[in-house]
Amino acid sequence: MAVALAFLLSFLCFLQLALRTHATALTTAIGANERICFYADVDKAGEKIGFYFAVQSGGSFDIDFEVKDPNEKVLLDGQRERQGDYVLTANTVGEYSFCFENDMSTLTEKLVDFDIMVESEPRREPPAKPGQIADHTSALEESIFRLNGMLINIKRTQKYFHTRENRGFDTVKATKNKLFWYAVLESLGVIGMAVFQVYVLQTFFTKTGRRYKV
Template sequence: MAVVFTLLLSFLSFLQLASRAHAVALTTSIAANDRVCFYADVDKAGEKIGFYFAVQSGGSFDIDFEVREPSGKSLLDGQRERQGDYVFTANVVGEYQFCFENDMSTLTEKLVDFDIMVESEPRREPSTKPGQISEQTSALEESMFRLNTMLLNVKRTQKYFHTRENRGFDIVKSTQNRMFWYGVLESLGVIGMAIFQVYVLQTFFTKTGRRYKV
């Protein structure tokens, strides 16, 4: 019973540590020549911030981005990036700014998936209470953290394939539209050429108002 009780306490403590992390996963559309910003609060210095984004559709699948501290200092920035995955330590308490800018495009709207995660680093404290088996507790925590890491890797892989699927669908849709309009223009060209040929033939066989039969 003591072992089961210890494992249960360890599992509950792990859930408590996991609850310290909060994340925001969103999808936003950014119009041409537009700038969109999102914000995340950091309660104490030393927290980890994870920032992921990927352009799903629009133009060449690229976007400008910038991450700023509460003081306005730029931490990360990039131009014409298709996707990014960053983790950094927040040394300043306050509101962090995550901005996307679509200045390079004059007509095309961009669709961007992004994920902002703020979490505290979990610290393990050795148990001094009698009756608790620290070796089993430590082994259980190690297994949970490994499982968490594996789940994060699966999540990143899913995001990668989701992005590839959306980009492929956007390319196929764009190609279909181009083929459609190319077919329309080709048909109009053939019709115009036929009308022009009829006109030329009628003009060639007409002379001073008299029509000759052949």
């Protein structure tokens, strides 16, 4: 009975923690010289905003990004970044913008995978020593926070391997296209050289001149 009650309390606490966090995971294609912005609402000051992005394919796998608060103040920015994982504290209530810009490419389209997460409560700081439990935190809550941390680490690891897989696939695809067109050009060159040699031989052995009728 005690084990079932503890399991029920753990499930309820985990469900409450999940409801306090809402996230948006998207994948978008950004064309050459294009700027795309996404927005997230913050209901109260002090909330945590998690921002993750990774360029999956296109060019050198880099992108420009910019994060602004509701007052148009730049909180984060970067140029030619391949990926990033940031945590911000929202000190202003309102709409935050997350923009990507692909102005360094004139023809190449970029595929970007990103995640915007807003937490209703500040993240709990880990204890100073392993196994130490704060006075106001029970052992059950400590286990839930540890489980949540492990799940976050697993999610980040999955994102890392997912990005590596997509970039490797894009590199293989680009190499395959280059080899295909190289083979086509090489074949056309061989055919053109053969036709030219036949034409030269025919011209060399064919006598051209005028015929006179008596």
